[in-house]
Amino acid sequence: MLKFGLFGKLIAITVVVVAVLVLGVSLALAQKVTVSWFVRSQPEEQPWERTLIKEFESKNPNIKINLIIVKWDDFEPKLNAMFAAGTPPDIWSHWGASGFMDYYIRGMIADLTPFIEKEKFDLSDFIPEVLNLYKVGGRIYGLPCLTCGGSFLYYHKGLFDKAGLAHPPTDWEDKTWTTDKFLDYARKLTRDYADPTKAIYGYFDGFWPGTAWPLLFGQDIFPASAYETGFAEEAFVTHPQVIKAYQFSQDLVFKNKVSPTQAGRVALEAMGNPFISGRAAMYTTGGWGWWVFKGLEKEFPWGAAALPKGHPDAKCIIFTDPWVLAKTSKNPDAAWDFLKFLVSKEQQEKYLKAVGAPQGRHSLLPVFYELYPTMTSTQMEEVFLGGLRNGIESPNHLLVRFDQIDSALRAFTDPINLGQKTAADALKDGEKLFVETLRKIKAEYAKK
Amino acid sequence: MLSPPPFLSGGEDCKVRVLSPQARREERAFYLFLLPWIIGLIVFTAGPVVVSFLLSFTKYDMVSVPEIRGAGNYTELFRDPLFWKSLKITLYYTTLAVPLGMMVALLIAMLLNQRVPFLPFYRTLYYVPSITPAVAGALLWQWLLNPDFGIVNYYIFKIFRVRGPQWFFSEQWVIPSFAIMSLWGVGQAVVIFLASLQSVPTTFYEAATVDGAGPLAKFFRITIPMISPTILFLLVTGIIGSFQVFTPIFVITVGRGGPNYASLVYVLYLFQNAFRNFRMGYAAAQAWILFLVILLLTLLVLKISRSWVYYEAER
Numbered sequence: 001m002l003k004f005g006l007f008g009k010l011i012a013i014t015v016v017v018v019a020v021l022v023l024g025v026s027l028a029l030a031q032k033v034t035v036s037w038f039v040r041s042q043p044e045e046q047p048w049e050r051t052l053i054k055e056f057e058s059k060n061p062n063i064k065i066n067l068i069i070v071k072w073d074d075f076e077p078k079l080n081a082m083f084a085a086g087t088p089p090d091i092w093s094h095w096g097a098s099g100f101m102d103y104y105i106r107g108m109i110a111d112l113t114p115f116i117e118k119e120k121f122d123l124s125d126f127i128p129e130v131l132n133l134y135k136v137g138g139r140i141y142g143l144p145c146l147t148c149g150g151s152f153l154y155y156h157k158g159l160f161d162k163a164g165l166a167h168p169p170t171d172w173e174d175k176t177w178t179t180d181k182f183l184d185y186a187r188k189l190t191r192d193y194a195d196p197t198k199a200i201y202g203y204f205d206g207f208w209p210g211t212a213w214p215l216l217f218g219q220d221i222f223p224a225s226a227y228e229t230g231f232a233e234e235a236f237v238t239h240p241q242v243i244k245a246y247q248f249s250q251d252l253v254f255k256n257k258v259s260p261t262q263a264g265r266v267a268l269e270a271m272g273n274p275f276i277s278g279r280a281a282m283y284t285t286g287g288w289g290w291w292v293f294k295g296l297e298k299e300f301p302w303g304a305a306a307l308p309k310g311h312p313d314a315k316c317i318i319f320t321d322p323w324v325l326a327k328t329s330k331n332p333d334a335a336w337d338f339l340k341f342l343v344s345k346e347q348q349e350k351y352l353k354a355v356g357a358p359q360g361r362h363s364l365l366p367v368f369y370e371l372y373p374t375m376t377s378t379q380m381e382e383v384f385l386g387g388l389r390n391g392i393e394s395p396n397h398l399l400v401r402f403d404q405i406d407s408a409l410r411a412f413t414d415p416i417n418l419g420q421k422t423a424a425d426a427l428k429d430g431e432k433l434f435v436e437t438l439r440k441i442k443a444e445y446a447k448k
Numbered sequence: 449m450l451s452p453p454p455f456l457s458g459g460e461d462c463k464v465r466v467l468s469p470q471a472r473r474e475e476r477a478f479y480l481f482l483l484p485w486i487i488g489l490i491v492f493t494a495g496p497v498v499v500s501f502l503l504s505f506t507k508y509d510m511v512s513v514p515e516i517r518g519a520g521n522y523t524e525l526f527r528d529p530l531f532w533k534s535l536k537i538t539l540y541y542t543t544l545a546v547p548l549g550m551m552v553a554l555l556i557a558m559l560l561n562q563r564v565p566f567l568p569f570y571r572t573l574y575y576v577p578s579i580t581p582a583v584a585g586a587l588l589w590q591w592l593l594n595p596d597f598g599i600v601n602y603y604i605f606k607i608f609r610v611r612g613p614q615w616f617f618s619e620q621w622v623i624p625s626f627a628i629m630s631l632w633g634v635g636q637a638v639v640i641f642l643a644s645l646q647s648v649p650t651t652f653y654e655a656a657t658v659d660g661a662g663p664l665a666k667f668f669r670i671t672i673p674m675i676s677p678t679i680l681f682l683l684v685t686g687i688i689g690s691f692q693v694f695t696p697i698f699v700i701t702v703g704r705g706g707p708n709y710a711s712l713v714y715v716l717y718l719f720q721n722a723f724r725n726f727r728m729g730y731a732a733a734q735a736w737i738l739f740l741v742i743l744l745l746t747l748l749v750l751k752i753s754r755s756w757v758y759y760e761a762e763r
Binding site for chain 2: 073076077080081083084097106107108196197260261262263264266267270401403404407410411412414415418420430433444
């Protein structure tokens with residue numbers, strides 16, 4: 001018979017205790033499922049995200065949320081690498097350079113319709129134009145996370161008042177607000193252009209993607225069908241209105257000298273947002289301006305206005321983000337529970353108040369209109385809804401492999417932005433390679 | 449004490465493979481200690497090399513299952529204008545950066561080979577940039593060569609009263625700018641040149657002085673031939689390195705290789721295809737072509753080197 005000394009007994013007891021503990025923990029973990037939530041690295045959003053996770057986990061003790069925060073540049077590579085490794089995130093939004101249609105065509109996202117139908121999930125509060133963006137063939141593949149409502153002209157009220165200029169309108173139908181008048185304003189607001197160390201620029205271009213300028217002049221470079229199918233086989237880059245638009249943007253720098261050069265832009269941006277630092281009186285960009293400038297009203301009174309029109313059919317770019325669920329999610333039911341929580345009115349209101357980004361729910365719009373002290377709720381409603389009515393969704397959300405398209409677009413518009421070629425010459429020179437890129441993408445992905 | 453197994457130490461033991469129990473234990477220990485490295489080599493180096501070769505014959509976007517494409521990626525590459533452009537740009541960069549870097553490194557090494565005060569300080573000063581993180585160096589140069597705000601153009605204007613080039617913002621100047629910027633990292637070549645210069649026997653110079661040779665004659669007739677193996681080594685490693693240039697261009701052009709693809713070097717285009725366009729098979733084919741190009745160039749340089757490299761031991 002085996003004899004144990006004191007030491008042996010201690011070891012035996014320890015082994016038994018550890019085994020029981022491990023078994024207990026394993027059983028507990030086996031009952032708990034993990035949902036991974038893949039988000040961008042946006043400082044404004046992180047406190048809301050962490051609070052939301054605590055609230056969700058306390059209401060759903062069997063679901064653990066694994067928050068994965070990734071910066072913009074790494075978003076697409078990391079997302080794809082996770083899919084390649086067979087561990088895709090369960091819930092995410094399109095916060096890289098490509099977006100929804102890319103995920104749909106490549107079979108990355110789940111059809112949410114069965115979940116919605118099974119639970120008769122109420123969609124009536126969502127703005128239909130926003131909800132419909134992420135329907136394909138009548139099936140819903142994403143629920144609204146946020147909508148920026150368009151692109152806007154943000155302006156420095158102090159610099160406008162100093163120059164004795166009337167503030168630009170919030171009404172998108174104001175026919176007097178044209179690109180000519182905008183140029184006139186920019187000239188009057190520009191100071192010390194020759195000295196980049198102290199210049200105040202009438203205008204700073206923060207548009208993205210590059211299709212924004214042609215749209216302001218009434219002509220998209222992609223055919224309308226591309227936004228439905230996800231693919232473009234032709235591009236209207238040498239259309240007269242497109243040439244006019246890009247030439248206008250070049251002239252703002254090299255002829256009219258109201259906007260900094262590319263080199264100046266890089267340097268100014270390295271020192272912080274030039275609009276916030278008072279180096280630019282007018283700044284055009286997507287609706288993310290709402291949360292970038294939120295809370296800074298005391299430091300500099302800013303306002304948001306309609307974009308000036310270069311053509312009666314001018315359009316702006318809308319940026320709307322959906323929450324999507326991975327098709328290969330290992331815990332789709334738990335992920336759906338979390339997604340529902342994310343788009344609940346309660347959470348969207350908390351997000352809206354914390355971040356300042358408008359949501360896709362009708363009932364929350366009045367809350368959004370009251371958020372910005374330097375603008376009245378009437379102005380907010382006018383500018384926001386006007387942007388939605390006058391906009392089209394961003395091609396990076398609706399065209400497959402937009403990252404690749406964007407690189408090609410930027411490359412052949414570089415000589416325009418650097419003042420090395422006229423818009424007509426640069427667009428003509430770059431057209432062939434650009435169209436070739438579009439066709440290659442279609443050939444590669446259209447069959448999927 | 450642990451020693452390598454007898455059959456690895458050469459000599460008579462190579463012929464007789466009879467090991468004592470202790471030698472066997474040592475042999476086992478030898479392989480056990482080696483195992484982490486062997487596993488690392490197989491998993492992280494050899495494995496990916498084999499997989500990348502196989503992937504180069506497929507279409508793979510990281511999400512779907514790879515589809516066999518045969519030689520499709522290779523034939524498409526040869527029709528891709530950006531592939532040829534990136535290859536041309538890389539060759540141009542190599543042609544500028546490698547000779548320039550070697551000449552500057554040799555010049556600095558010769559200066560550091562003089563008997564002057566504070567020599568250790570100067571040696572450290574020239575070496576430090578080469579161990580500075582590449583991203584930090586790139587950001588610094590982005591400021592130095594900024595056409596509107598940079599100190600370089602400021603002094604060009606102050607001294608010559610002309611506007612300096614647009615540097616990274618010009619299709620013509622962007623590659624020369626990166627070649628100039630590459631001088632930032634010549635410290636390692638300087639150290640290698642310095643060691644080589646110090647190994648040249650002083651008696652050669654003394655004899656040349658007696659024969660009436662001037663400094664230039666000494667440099668071209670003694671120094672260059674004597675350090676020619678080092679020149680060859682730095683030339684080969686320089687070519688290999690410059691064909692793989694990536695970080696400074698990625699940082700300064702925000703991964704685009706602009707303006708208008710003017711700095712789209714080969715590895716940057718490969719990276720774009722792999723991690724932006726998710727064309728893994730295509731990028732793998734590019735990697736294998738790069739391997740072949742570098743291999744051929746290295747063999748070519750080695751072949752030509754027979755006519756100009758002097759190995760004292762061979763004489």
